[in-house]
Amino acid sequence: MKKNYDVIIIGTGVAGLFNALNLPEYLEILMITKAGLEESDSFLAQGGICVLKNENDFESYFEDTMKAGHYENTKESVEVMIRSSREIISDLLRYGVEFESEEGELRYTREGAHSTPRILYHEDVTGKEITGKLLKQVLDKENITIMEHTAMTDILSHNNDCYGVIIKLENGQETTVMAHDIVLACGGIGGRYQHSTNYPHLTGDALTIAGKHDIRLKNLDYIQIHPTTLYSTKPGRRFLISESVRGEGAVLYNKAGERFVNELLPRDLLTKEIYKQMEKDDTPYVMLSMQTIQGIDVTRRFPNIYQHCLDEGFDVTKECIPVVPAQHYFMGGIDVDLDSRTSMEHLYAVGETSCNGVHGKNRLASNSLLESLVFAKRAAKDILSNRSKEKMIS
Ligand SMILES: Cc1cc2nc3c(=O)[nH]c(=O)nc-3n(C[C@H](O)[C@H](O)[C@H](O)COP(=O)(O)OP(=O)(O)OC[C@H]3O[C@@H](n4cnc5c(N)ncnc54)[C@H](O)[C@@H]3O)c2cc1C
Numbered sequence: 001m002k003k004n005y006d007v008i009i010i011g012t013g014v015a016g017l018f019n020a021l022n023l024p025e026y027l028e029i030l031m032i033t034k035a036g037l038e039e040s041d042s043f044l045a046q047g048g049i050c051v052l053k054n055e056n057d058f059e060s061y062f063e064d065t066m067k068a069g070h071y072e073n074t075k076e077s078v079e080v081m082i083r084s085s086r087e088i089i090s091d092l093l094r095y096g097v098e099f100e101s102e103e104g105e106l107r108y109t110r111e112g113a114h115s116t117p118r119i120l121y122h123e124d125v126t127g128k129e130i131t132g133k134l135l136k137q138v139l140d141k142e143n144i145t146i147m148e149h150t151a152m153t154d155i156l157s158h159n160n161d162c163y164g165v166i167i168k169l170e171n172g173q174e175t176t177v178m179a180h181d182i183v184l185a186c187g188g189i190g191g192r193y194q195h196s197t198n199y200p201h202l203t204g205d206a207l208t209i210a211g212k213h214d215i216r217l218k219n220l221d222y223i224q225i226h227p228t229t230l231y232s233t234k235p236g237r238r239f240l241i242s243e244s245v246r247g248e249g250a251v252l253y254n255k256a257g258e259r260f261v262n263e264l265l266p267r268d269l270l271t272k273e274i275y276k277q278m279e280k281d282d283t284p285y286v287m288l289s290m291q292t293i294q295g296i297d298v299t300r301r302f303p304n305i306y307q308h309c310l311d312e313g314f315d316v317t318k319e320c321i322p323v324v325p326a327q328h329y330f331m332g333g334i335d336v337d338l339d340s341r342t343s344m345e346h347l348y349a350v351g352e353t354s355c356n357g358v359h360g361k362n363r364l365a366s367n368s369l370l371e372s373l374v375f376a377k378r379a380a381k382d383i384l385s386n387r388s389k390e391k392m393i394s
Contacts, residue, residue: 001175001177002028002030002145002177003176003177003178004028004177004178004179005028005029005030005145005177005178005179005180006023006027006028006029006179006180006181007020007023007027007028007029007030007179007180007181007182007183007383008029008030008031008032008164008165008177008179008181008182008183009029009030009031009032009182009183009185010031010032010152010165010182010183010184010185010186010206011031011032011033011040011184011185011186011187011351011353012031012032012033012037012040012135012138012146012185013040013041013042013043013131013185013187013351013352013372014040014042014127014130014131014134014351014369014372014373014376015042015185015187015350015351015352015353015372015373015375015376016031016033016183016185016350016351016376017031017042017131017134017135017137017138018134018372018373018376018377019183019185019348019350019376019377019379019380020138020141020144020380021095021134021137021138021141022376022377022380022381023380023383023384024384025141025142025143026143027143028143028145029141029143029144029145030144030145030146030147030177030179031138031144031145031146031147032146032147032148032150032151032152032167033146033147033148033149033150034149034150034151034152034201034205035148035149035199035201036148036149037135037146037148038131038132038135039199039201040131040187040199040202041127041187041188041190041197041198041199041202041352042127042130042131042187042369042372043127043128043131043132044127044128044197044199044240045126045127045128045130045131045368045369046124046125046126046127046240046242046244046304046305047109047111047119047121047124047126047242047243047244047247047365047366048109048111048119048120048121048122048126048244048366048369049089049119049120049121049126049130049366049369049370050085050114050118050119050120050364050366050367050370051085051086051088051089051118051119051120051370052082052083052085052086052118053106053108053118057116057118058082060115060116061082061118062078062079062082063115064113064114064115064364065078065081065082065358065359065360065364065367066078066360067113067266068113068266068267068359068360068362068363068364069331069358069359069360069361069362069363069364070360070361070362071360072357072360072361073357073358073359073360074356074357074358074360076338077338077356077357077358078358080338080374080378081358081367081370081371081374081375084374084377085370085374088370088373088374088377089120091373091377092130092133092373095133095134095137096133096136097122097129097130097133098122098129099120099121099122099126099129100120100121100122100123106120107120107121108120109121109244109247109248110244110247110248110264111242111243111244111246111247111264111365111366112243112246112247112263112264112265112266112267112270112365113264113265113266113267113364113365114247114364114365114366117247119244119247119365119366121244123300123301123302123303123304124242124244124301124302124303124304124305125303125304126369127369130369147167147169148170149170150167150168150169150170151167151168151205152165152166152167152186152205152206152209153166153167153168153174153205153209154166154209154212155182155209155213155347156176156178157213157344157347160343160344160345161344161345161346162181162182162344162345162346162347163178163179163180163346164176164177164178164179164182165177165179165182180346180387181346181347181348181383181386181387182346182347182348183340183348183349183350183376183379183383184206184210184334184342184347184348184349184350184353184354185349185350185351185353185376186202186204186205186206186351186353187199187202187351187352187353188202188204188329188330188352188353189202189203189204189207189223189327189330190202190237190327190328190330191203191204192204193326193327195229195238195324195326195327196237196238196326196327196328197226197229197237197238197239197240197326197327197328198237198327198328199237200236200237204330204353206334206349206353207220207333207334207353210334210342210349213344215334215335215342215343215344215347216334216335216342216343217332217333217334217335217355218332218333218334218335218355218357219331219332219333219355219361220332221332222330222331222332222359222360222361222362223327223329223330223331223332224267224268224327224328224329224330224331224362224363225267225268225271225325225326225327225328226240226243226267226271226325226326226327226328226329227267227270227271227274227323227325228240228241228243228245228246228252228274228288228323228324228325229241229323229324229325229326229328230308230309230312230321230322230323231284231285231321231322231323231324232312238324238326239308239312240328241288241305241321241323242302242305243267243365243366244302244365245288245290245293245302245305246263246264246288247264248293248296248298248301249292249293249294250263250288250289250290250292250293251263251288251289251292252274252286252287252288252289252323253286253287253288253289253320254277254280254281254286254287255281255283257287260273260277260286261273261274261277266362266364267328267362267363267365268361268362271325274286274323274324274325275325278324284324285322285323285324286322286323286324287320287321287322287323288320288321288322288323289320290302290316290317290321291316291317291318291319291320298316298317299317302316309321329352329363329368330352331355331359331360331361331362331363332355333349333352333353333354333355334349334353334354334355335354335355336348336349336350336354336355336356336375337356338356338375338378339378339379339381339382340354340356340375340376340378340379340382341379341382342354348379348382348383350372350375350376350379351371351372351375351376352368352372354375356371356375358371358375359371
């Protein structure tokens with residue numbers, strides 16, 4: 001196995017893949033993933049990806065993001081994300097990503113805490129559409145090597161400068177690999193919870209390793225609980241009932257069959273109301289009705305949700321489903337600047353593993369795919385410009 005690369009990227013979700021695609025082909029890149037190539041939360045994203053649909057929406061999009069984040073967001077990061085969103089969507093379209101459209105015009109949907117529809121989507125499998133297309137591009141690149149079922153167990157550093165990683169291969173053997181730059185794109189922490197929408201192998205490894213090396217971390221207690229996952233007593237990942245279902249008109253009922261809340265509250269507030277109701281009713285769930293959705297065929301708009309619920313014994317066109325909150329997203333992470341640099345030289349963090357402050361205390365729906373892509377691209381640019389600066393100095 002080759003022992004030296006220009007860049008090593010840990011993680012093959014949207015953040016890792018987009019970072020790799022934004023690096024030039026003359027750089028030798030190694031990507032590793034703890035699991036299979038399609039086993040990342042990026043593939044699970046249902047609702048969509050936000051975009052600044054026109055200049056007039058800037059103030060409102062900015063305010064919605066800040067309000068959802070309890071105004072604890074880093075304003076500069078929010079501005080960069082929103083201002084970069086159109087460029088990112090153009091990049092995705094160029095890579096062949098397909099979003100819902102009508103007569104050549106993109107269609108927008110709405111989710112909780114958004115004051116207007118501004119979310120692009122592909123049925124209810126937006127993450128699979130985006131990540132699958134990015135993965136296909138990466139697999140075509142000769143300069144990128146991907147190793148599946150290979151886990152980073154530590155980083156190598158000297159005087160606060162990162163120069164490699166220790167990895168555990170599929171056969172259990174440990175080895176070291178060096179690189180000029182290392183990018184941590186290891187996703188969230190849901191695997192540490194009993195009830196989570198995340199893949200169980202996403203256990204916040206990068207955070208543990210960062211902590212061990214005194215790399216700055218931020219907002220470690222900012223954890224998002226998604227208000228609506230399908231209630232189940234089976235072990236394993238909880239199935240998400242996307243916020244866009246409520247955005248399109250689904251409603252929540254208590255035990256008596258009465259609505260008890262505004263279904264489009266920000267996630268943290270809605271979760272609180274659902275927990276309160278569950279306690280009052282003494283039930284382990286509340287009910288969600290998709291029969292109230294008007295004007296669209298839910299089996300075509302939400303085919304994945306429709307089929308999954310059917311497999312679990314519920315026909316959402318005819319009956320309510322039991323839903324319960326579950327761990328969903330991590331707003332905190334490895335502290336990074338606007339170019340995704342950590343507090344250690346030559347070490348970057350992107351996607352859910354990182355914290356650039358965009359989401360504040362609570363993430364606005366459909367901002368995370370966008371945030372992952374925007375700041376992964378910025379990390380790639382910074383890696384390049386740093387390399388040229390270092391070359392000039394030497
Ligand atoms: C069910 C669900 C629905 C969602 N819906 C939306 C949505 O509609 N819109 C939106 O914007 N966001 C949504 N999100 C959030 C969004 O999908 C994620 O925040 C985003 O995809 C994170 O991307 P990532 O690249 O940072 O991490 P991931 O896609 O989770 O990828 C992490 C990668 O790191 C690898 N990894 C982890 N640890 C190690 C290790 N030690 N060694 C090697 N590899 C490692 C994993 O194997 C994986 O390849 C949703 C999330 C879930 C779970």
